[in-house]
Amino acid sequence: MQTARIAALRNRMKENGLDGFIVTSKPNRYYLSGFTGTYGQVLITLDSQYVIADGRYFEQLKTQSPDFEVVDNQMRMNATLRRLIADHGFHRLGIETDEMNVTEYLSLTTDFSTTQLIPTQDWIESQRMIKDATEKATIQKAAAISDAAFKHILTYIQPGMTERQVANEIDSWGLRHGADAKAFETIVASGKRSALPHGHASNKVIENNDMIILDFGFEKDSYFSDITRTIALGQVDTELKHVYEITQAAQKAAIAASKEGVPLRDIDKTARDAISAAGFGDNFLHGTGHGLGLTVHEYPLLNQDSTEKLQKHMAYTVEPGIYLENHGGVRIEDDVWLNDDGQPELLTHAPEHLIEL
Secondary structure, eight states: OHHHHHHHHHHHHHHTTOSEEEEOOHHHHHHHHOOOOSSOEEEEESSOEEEEEOGGGHHHHHHHOTTSEEEEOTTOHHHHHHHHHHHHTOSEEEEETTTSOHHHHHHHTSSOTTOEEEEEOSHHHHHHTBOOHHHHHHHHHHHHHHHHHHHHHHHHOOTTOBHHHHHHHHHHHHHHTTOSEESSOOEEEEGGGGGSTTOBOOSOBOOTTEEEEEEEOEEETTEEOOEEEEEEESOOOHHHHHHHHHHHHHHHHHHHTOOTTOBHHHHHHHHHHHHHHTTOGGGOOSOSEEEOSSSSSEEEEESTTOOOBOOTTBEEEEOOEEEETTTEEEEOBEEEEEOTTSOEEESOOOOOSOOBO
């Protein structure tokens, strides 16, 4: 699996005249090498491959990255990279521009007049965009934990609890039931705060007749899920129920439009047109979705500027929303897989109808 991934990267290196590539991103290091350490670098050349790390990781590297030569950086990463560059005499060395920091860049541009650092963007991320069967199954495990956590929170949430209390219960329940970590800071936004697209849980007390956005996810074996459900605690007014119906219809339309070869911007347009036709276009404040995998928000995005087309075995979210300032909001999000037939398959299965507790 990793051999094929490295071969694909080497082919792209050859096409662009690179004789080396430094992998700085942690998920990209894992994707290519299997190394899960928090501190390290991967260097890929046209005929060799290295994990650059210190003694803390040597034992795990024997198991995780047996096909890589391990270079001891002795806690001096930049100096070790400079030595490897000098030893190989690279002419064109690829770097990840969104991942390498300024200190690292300046260190590698010193003393190497014959080595040119070539900026790249989303090279490995575009490989990661297409998931194999094992990756899909792992995302589905993470999604199942999210589904079960939602089912649990419906039996837990009560008027008088704070948003933070509910968020903590979602997180702790998932961790008690198989998750390795929460995916991000769990969002619980109730009442008027549900009009905040990223209304992180606060000390606001949840009250009867509040609309509540719950946006959360979990990590399982390095892969992520991401789900949003909007519920009502008691009865909410007619306008918010209407907004829920519009959001749900827009999401279903965008998922149904997800077919192999369809531009991602068209998926965004499908959701956006449905919401605009109902008169709430100005209240849809973000893109329709994003890639999902080794990071919870990964390449590509599903928005008006997306340039990719849907391909078989992509995993992504579809999450339209409508937000009415000082009133309330709705967002519904599911994780989607484009299957062997190029058709959308839901990975999350929590109920989507408006639940009024």
